[in-house]
Amino acid sequence: MKKSDIILGKSSLHKAEIFFNEYKNEKVFILYDVNVRKKCLDLFLSYFPILKTSFFIEIKSGEKYKSIQTVIHIVEELIKNNAEKNSLLINLGGGVVSDIGSFTASIYNRGINLVNVPTTLLSQVDASIGGKTSINFYNIKNKIGTFYFPRLVIIIPEFLNTLSKNQLISGYGEIFKYSLIHKNVIWKQLEKNDFKFDLNCESLIKKSIEVKNKIIEKDIYDLNIRKTLNFGHTIGHAIESSQINHSKFSHGICVVIGMICESYISKELNHLPEKIFNQIKGILISRFPLCKVNNIEEIIKFIYNDKKNKQDKIKMVLIKKIGQVKYDVSVSTQIVRKSIKYYNSHYD
Secondary structure, eight states: OOOOEEEESGGGHHHHHHHHHTTTTSOEEEEEEHHHHHHTHHHHHHHOGGGGGSEEEEEOOSGGGOSHHHHHHHHHHHHHTTOOTTOEEEEEESHHHHHHHHHHHHHGGGOOEEEEEEOSHHIIIIITSSSEEEEEETTEEEEEEEEOOOSEEEEOGGGGGGOOHHHHHHHHHHHHHHHHHSSSSHHHHHTSTTOOOOSOOHHHHHHHHHHHHHHHHHOTTSSSGGGGGGTTHHHHHHHHHHTTTTOOSOHHHHHHHHHHHHHHHHHHTTSSOHHHHHHHHHHHHHHSOOOOOOOHHHHHHHHTTOTTOBTTBEEEEEEEETTEEEEEEEEOHHHHHHHHHHHHTTOO
């Protein structure tokens, strides 16, 4: 497997410094959005002064800018500054920057060197890891993309101090997903009564990355078991696509809603015992700030664009018990609609 080196924590940053020294005679580009420039860029450069002479590329913030138009802007900046095959692109930011920057790196000169420096909890546990790149197209989430692994991923938990509570909660949505799809100690840690959405989560970041890497090692290109990482995402991504221009829900919240709905479908199709379903639903509803979902038919329309589908049939990841899921399960439109209506019944 082609694997990215991952550096986690301030104590390991000297390894990244050695890596960046390899590029002192090459052109280095740092990609970030407006928010990252204000909150994270100076801190990042303080850790790595050698990068202060880099070329800087700024994009607008938000999921709606994860588009082909933004890719064109990034490519234009790379061309303007004569980026070469051996140049290095550093993605400094959250999931949008990681996804679109990695996609651009994969296609520019048929691939240039890449480093991900995730600044949100969501990107530290998910988007920056695993080599998936993507942009949205016609409001369809991640419809265009490639597999392209960064040479290095640098995770600096200190960046989490710059996040809003909602951004932190969004990242925890993905952590809860890891706790449900793989046998590990994360679920036991998260279901405790004293659980809080706080910044003391370096151990959870490490455990989440370990889960994702174990799965990816067995299936780099999403042909089988890697699909299990999409638990909650079939419905979650469709909700996100349906509101991509007004962003009512964060990605992590969409995934949480998706996990509740897909757990309900699992129960209805006799894959998941009702007792465990009620346990999962109860914890997710009590932990996360959720509300009613609108436009059910539009959500279903977007589900038919999901990458896991085959022969025009909706294919979904369903859960059998905590720590065990199955993929490529055919589900009907009717039960998807029923699951969303069931979820909404908690907020009428």
